[in-house]
Amino acid sequence: MTDQRIILVTGASKGIGRAAALELAKAGNHIIATARSEKALVSLDDEIRNATGQSATLIPLDLRDTAAIDRLANALLERFGRLDGLMGNAGVLGTLGPLENISPASFTEALETNFTANWRLIRAVHPLLRMSEAGRALFVTSGVVPRPRAFWGIYAATKAALETMIACYADEIEKTPIRVNLFDPGAVRTEMRFKAMPGEDQLTLPTPAEVAATLPPYFSPEFTQHGLRFVFTKRLTA
């Protein structure tokens, strides 16, 4: 058992999730880091140890393995007895292109990773968030939901489904101490963005670290906003 707040970050092996895990650790939280790449999680743990002197809990898993999500929740129950924060960040772009060209396998991967896994996470860890005095959850969405456009159909639809589910979840848990919100990071300098827009000058985009620096307040007990959709905007410097 620890006095630190315990925050689960999905997709912590790279990009926004990795930077978020590091930033949340620096803010004094104990991080449960998940992703498929165990090697990348170990490297994250090294960086967290160097920065904070504390280690993270690493749980390599494939979020498409829904039984593994249930096992994760059971492990958290046994080890910590609660969960104070959940950052539902893991996601895949899938295939960008005309709907008639998307393979069923690519569709299923995007749906299961971006939507189904987040439902299974809620189903599995909601009781743990209730055991916290101030459970906080933040789910990462995309600007393509309010601005749908050609060739982004599957990715956009999975994120739209996520947004609708989270709005319903927020309504369901209104009277509990849990607060849940959505976070739209905008375009960020990650592998996913490079895959989506290979011709773009990546140096014009905010880094994952810049985005992550804004995230710790969403997980603090003092943060009481609920059922909202927050958008990261890079602060312009003169």
Ligand SMILES: NC(=O)c1ccc[n+]([C@@H]2O[C@H](COP(=O)([O-])OP(=O)(O)OC[C@H]3O[C@@H](n4cnc5c(N)ncnc54)[C@H](OP(=O)(O)O)[C@@H]3O)[C@@H](O)[C@H]2O)c1
């Ligand atoms: N970058 C942007 O411009 C942008 C814009 C809007 C929204 N977003 C959203 O921000 C979130 C993070 O994106 P990113 O740009 O940081 O992407 P990224 O660099 O590609 O990282 C994606 C993360 O998700 C994990 N992941 C993917 N499939 C998984 C699976 N089946 N099981 C477990 N983990 C899985 C990956 O870990 P492993 O590969 O090790 O499993 C990785 O840690 C996503 O939800 C994305 O949709 C990004």
